[in-house]
Amino acid sequence: MRTVRGWFRDTAGGLPARFWYLWTGTLINRLGSFVLVFLAIYLTQERGFSASQAGLVIGLWGVGGAVGTTVGGTLTDRWGRRPTLFTAHLGAATMMLTLGLARDLWAVALGALLLGMFAEAARPAFGAMMIDVVPAKDRLRAFSLNYWAINLGFACAAVLAGLAAQADYLLLFVVDAVTMLVTALIIFIKVGETRTAVTVAPGQAKGKPPAGALRTILTDRVFLGFVALNLLSALVFLQHISMLPIAMGDSGLTPATYGSVIALNGVLIVVGQLFVPRLIRGRSRSHVLALASVVMGVGFGLTAFADAAWFYGITVLIWTLGEMLNSPSNATLIAELSPADLRGRYQGAFSLSWQVAGAVAPILGGLVREQAGNGALWLGCAAIGAVTAVAHLVSGPARERRAATLRAAAEQVVPVTATRTPAPEAAEAAATAPALPVRSGVDAAPPADASDGTGVDGSAAGGPGRSRSTESAGAR
Numbered sequence: 001m002r003t004v005r006g007w008f009r010d011t012a013g014g015l016p017a018r019f020w021y022l023w024t025g026t027l028i029n030r031l032g033s034f035v036l037v038f039l040a041i042y043l044t045q046e047r048g049f050s051a052s053q054a055g056l057v058i059g060l061w062g063v064g065g066a067v068g069t070t071v072g073g074t075l076t077d078r079w080g081r082r083p084t085l086f087t088a089h090l091g092a093a094t095m096m097l098t099l100g101l102a103r104d105l106w107a108v109a110l111g112a113l114l115l116g117m118f119a120e121a122a123r124p125a126f127g128a129m130m131i132d133v134v135p136a137k138d139r140l141r142a143f144s145l146n147y148w149a150i151n152l153g154f155a156c157a158a159v160l161a162g163l164a165a166q167a168d169y170l171l172l173f174v175v176d177a178v179t180m181l182v183t184a185l186i187i188f189i190k191v192g193e194t195r196t197a198v199t200v201a202p203g204q205a206k207g208k209p210p211a212g213a214l215r216t217i218l219t220d221r222v223f224l225g226f227v228a229l230n231l232l233s234a235l236v237f238l239q240h241i242s243m244l245p246i247a248m249g250d251s252g253l254t255p256a257t258y259g260s261v262i263a264l265n266g267v268l269i270v271v272g273q274l275f276v277p278r279l280i281r282g283r284s285r286s287h288v289l290a291l292a293s294v295v296m297g298v299g300f301g302l303t304a305f306a307d308a309a310w311f312y313g314i315t316v317l318i319w320t321l322g323e324m325l326n327s328p329s330n331a332t333l334i335a336e337l338s339p340a341d342l343r344g345r346y347q348g349a350f351s352l353s354w355q356v357a358g359a360v361a362p363i364l365g366g367l368v369r370e371q372a373g374n375g376a377l378w379l380g381c382a383a384i385g386a387v388t389a390v391a392h393l394v395s396g397p398a399r400e401r402r403a404a405t406l407r408a409a410a411e412q413v414v415p416v417t418a419t420r421t422p423a424p425e426a427a428e429a430a431a432t433a434p435a436l437p438v439r440s441g442v443d444a445a446p447p448a449d450a451s452d453g454t455g456v457d458g459s460a461a462g463g464p465g466r467s468r469s470t471e472s473a474g475a476r
Contacts, residue, residue, distance in 0.1 A: 014138065015134065015138055015141070015142055015145075016133050016134065018129075018133045018190070018191050018192075018194070019130070019133050019134055019142055021186060021187065021190040021191050022126070022129060022130060022133070022146070022187065022191060023145060023146055023149050024186060025183040025186045025187050026146055026149045026150055026153070026183075027149040027150075027152060027153050028153070028179050028182050028183050028186070029153070029179050029180060029182075029183040030149065030150050030151075030152070030153025030154050030157060031153040031156055031157055031179060032153075032157065032175045032176050032178065032179025032180070033153065033154060033157045033176060033179075034157055034160070034161035034164060034171075034172035034173075034175050034176050035096065035099075035100075035161075035172050035173055035176045036061075036241060037154075037157065037158050037161050037241070037259070037262065038161055038162070038165050038169075038172060038245075038255060038259070039054075039057075039058060039061075039241075040054050040058065040241065040242050040243075040245050040246060040362075041165070041245050041249070041255045041258070042165070042169050042172070043057055043058075043108070044246065044249075045249075045255070046169050047103075047108065049105065049108075051246055051366050051369070051370065052363075052366045052367070052370065053105060054242075054246075054362070054366070055242060055362035055363045055365065055366035055367075056109065056362075056363060057105075057108055057109050057112045058112070058241070058242050058358070058362040059358070059359045059360065059361075059362050059363040060109050060112045060113040060116070060359070061112040061113065061115060061116035061358060061359075062116060062355050062356065062357070062358025062359030062360070062361075062362075063113060063116065063355075063359045064112065064113040064114060064115065064116030064117035064118075064120070065116040065117065065119065065120035065351075065354070065355035065358055065359075066120075066352055066355035066356055066358075066359060067117050068088070068116060068117040068118060068119065068120035068121035068123075068355070069120045069121065069123055069124055069347075069348045069349075069351035069352050069354075069355050070348055070349075070352060071117075071121055072084055072088060072120065072121030072122060072123065072124045072125060072344075072348055072351075073124040073344045073345040073346075073347055073348020073349065073351075074344070074345060074348070075121070075125070075344070076124045076125040076128050076195075076343075076344025076345075076347070076348070077128075077195070077341065077342065077343070077344040077345055080193050080195050081125045081126075081128055081129045081132070081193060081194050081195055081344070082125075082129075082187065082188060082191065082192065082193045082194075083193075084121065084122070084124075084125040084344075085122050085125040085126060085129070085184070085187055085188075086184050086187070086188045087121075088118050088119070088121040088122035088125070089118075089122055089180050089181065089183060089184030090181070090184060091114075091117075091118035091121075092115060092118040092119040092122070092177075092180050093177040093178075093180040093181050093184075094118075094177075095111060095114045095115040095118055095119075096115055096173050096176050096177040096180065097173055097174065097177050098111050098114075098115075099111035099112060099115055099173060100169070100170050100172070100173025100174065101170075101173075116355070116358070119180075120351060120355055123347065123348075123351045124344045124345070124347035124348040124351060125344065127331075127334070127343070127344075127347035127351070128194070128195075128343040128344045128347055129187075129191065129194050130142065130143070130146065130335075131335045131338070131343055132194035132195070132343070133191075133194055136335075136336075136407075139331075139332050139335055140277050140281075140328055140332050141277055143327075143328050143331035143332055143335075144273060144274065144276060144277050144327075144328045145274070146331075147269070147273060147327045147328060147331070148269065148270060148273045148274055151265070151266040151269035151270055151273065152266065152269075152270045153266075154263075154265070154266040155263050155265070155266025155267050155269075155270055156266075158259045158260075158262050158263040158266060159259055159260060159263050161259060162255055162256040162258070162259030162260065163256070165255055165256075165259075166255075166256065214345075216339070216342060217342070217345060217346065217349050220337075222337070222395075222398050222399055222402045223337050223346070223349075223402075225395050225398075225399075226333070226337070226395070226399060227349060227350055227352075227353045228353070229289075229388055229391050229392060229395070230330065230350065230353045230354070231353040231356060231357055232384050232387070232388045232391075233293060233296065233326065233384075233385075233388055234353060234354050234356075234357030234358075234361070235357045235360065235361045235364070235384065236296060236297065236300055236381040236384050236385060237296065237319075237323070237357075238357055238358060238361040238362070239300060239361060239365050239377070239378075239381060240262065240265075240300075240316075240319075241362075242361060242362035242365050242366070243362070243365040243366070243369060243377060244258070244262070244303065244312075245258045246369075247303065247306075247369075247374055248261070248309075248312055250374070251306070251307050251308070251312075253309055253312075257309050260309075261309055261312050261313050261316055262316060264313050264316050264317055264320070265316050265317075265320045265323070268317055268320045268321070268324070269320060269323070269324055272324060273324055276324050276325065276328060277328065280325065280328075280329070284396065285329055285333060285396060285399070285400065286392050286393055286395070286396020286397070286399070286400070287393070287396070288325055288329050289325075289326060289329050289330075289389075289392040289396070290388075290389040290390070290392040290393045290396075291322075291325060291389070292322040292323070292325035292326035292329070293322065293326075293385045293386075293388040293389035293392060294322070294385055294386065294389045295318065295319065295321050295322030295325070295385075296319045296322030296323060296326070296385050297322075297381060297382040297383070297384065297385015297386055297388075297389070298318055298319075298322075298382060298385070299315050299316070299317075299318030299319025299320070299321075299322060300315070300319050300378055300381035300382060300385070301378055301379055301381055301382025301385070302314070302315045302318065302378070303315045303378040303381075304374065304375040304377075304378035304379050305375075322385075333399065333403070334346065334347065334350050336403040336406065336407070337399070337402060337403055337406065339406065365377055368380060
C-alpha cells in the first residue's frame with residue numbers, strides 16, 4: 001500500500017488546482033468526442049458519399065483547423081487564454097449541431113470547415129494555459145496525465161459512439177456539442193486568465209524594434225524542423241480516423257467492431273500511460289521520438305495484411321505503443337521551445353502541422369488507396385515512419401541546445417511594461433550576457449532538472465491533434 005501511495009504521489013501529487021480543472025475539462029470533452037471517430041463511416045454509409053468525398057469533407061475539417069489554430073494562437077497571446085477558449089468552444093458546439101443536421105454535400109463540407117476552425121482555435125489557448133499553470137519541473141507529469149485523460153475519455157467514447165450510431169447518428173452530434181459546452185463552462189468559471197506580463201531579455205539592442213511574432217517563428221529553423229517531422233508523423237497517425245474504418249469495412253467488419261478495435265488504443269493508454277514518464281526519464285528525447293516513429297510505422301504497416309478483427313486489434317496495439325512514447329515528448333518539447341510571450345503562437349504553429357495533416361491525410365490516403373491499393377497505403381505509412389525516425393536522430397541535438405538556450409535566457413530576464421520575447425537567435429545572445437537580478441513577478445520558468453524528466457535529455461501533448469497525440473480539451 002505504501003508503494004502504491006508513493007507511486008500515486010510521484011505521478012499526480014503536487015500539481016496546482018487549476019491544472020486539475022483543465023484535466024477535468026479534458027476528460028469530459030473526450031467522453032463526448034463521438035463525431036470524428038465515426039465521421040468517415042457516417043459520411044459513406046449514412047449519407048452515401050464516396051470514399052474520396054468523405055476524404056474531402058474530413059480534409060476540409062483540417063483546412064478549417066489550420067485557419068483556427070493560426071487565428072487562435074494570435075488571439076491567445078493578444079486577447080487572452082480564457083476568452084479565446086470559451087468563444088471557440090461556443091462556436092464549435094454550434095457548428096457541431098449544424099453539421100449533424102446538414103444533408104447535402106456542400107452543406108456538410110461547409111459545416112466541417114467551420115467546425116474545424118472553431119474547434120481547433122481552442123487548442124493553442126489550452127496548450128498555453130497548461131504551460132502557464134504548471135511549473136517546468138512538473139510538465140512531463142502534467143502532460144502525461146492530461147494525455148491519459150484524453151484517452152480514458154476516448155476509450156469510452158469509441159464504444160458509446162458505436163452504440164449511439166446504431167440508434168441515431170444525430171445523437172453523436174448532440175452529445176459532442178453538449179460536452180463542449182460543459183467543458184467551456186468549467187474552464188471559464190474555475191480557471192482564470194493565465195496570461196502573464198511579458199518580458200524582454202537583456203542584450204537586446206535598445207531602440208531596435210523586436211522581431212514580429214510571425215518572423216520569430218519563421219526564422220526559428222530548429223522549431224520549424226520539428227514541426228515538419230510532426231507533420232510526417234501526423235500523416236501516418238491520422239489514417240486511423242479516415243482510412244482504417246474504410247479498410248475494416250471492406251473486410252466485412254461493422255462500425256461497432258471498428259469502435260471496439262479502436263477502443264483498444266484508449267484502453268492500452270489508460271492502463272500504461274502513467275508509467276511512461278518513469279520509463280523515458282533520463283533518456284535522450286531524440287532517441288525516444290525515433291523509437292516512437294519506428295513503432296508507429298510498423299503498426300500501421302502491418303495493417304496492409306490485416307483481414308480480421310483480431311489482426312486489426314494487434315496493429316492498433318502496436319502503433320499505440322509508439323503513440324504513448326511520442327505524445328508526452330512532443331508536448332514537453334513544445335513547451336521548452338516556446339518563448340514565454342509567444343506560447344500561444346508557438347502552440348498554434350505546432351497545431352498547424354496537425355491541421356495540415358488533417359486536411360491532407362484523408363485526401364492523400366483516399367487517393368493512394370483508390371489508385372495504388374490498400375496495401376500500398378499502409379506500407380507507405382511504414383516507410384514514412386522509418387524516414388521520420390532517422391530525421392529525429394539527426395535533428396535531436398540541435399533541439400536540445402535550443403531548449404537549453406531558452407531556459408538560460410529565461411532566468412536572466414526582467415519584467416517590462418510592454419512587449420515581446422526576442423527571436424530565439426536573440427535569446428541565444430541573451431543567454432551569454434551577464435545575469436541581472438530578477439525581481440518578483442517575473443514569468444520565468446526554473447531550469448529544468450533532468451532527474452525530474454524535464455531536462456534536455458530527460459523530458460518526454462495533443463491531437464491528432466484530431467491529434468490525440470497532442471490534443472487538448474479544446475480540440476476535436
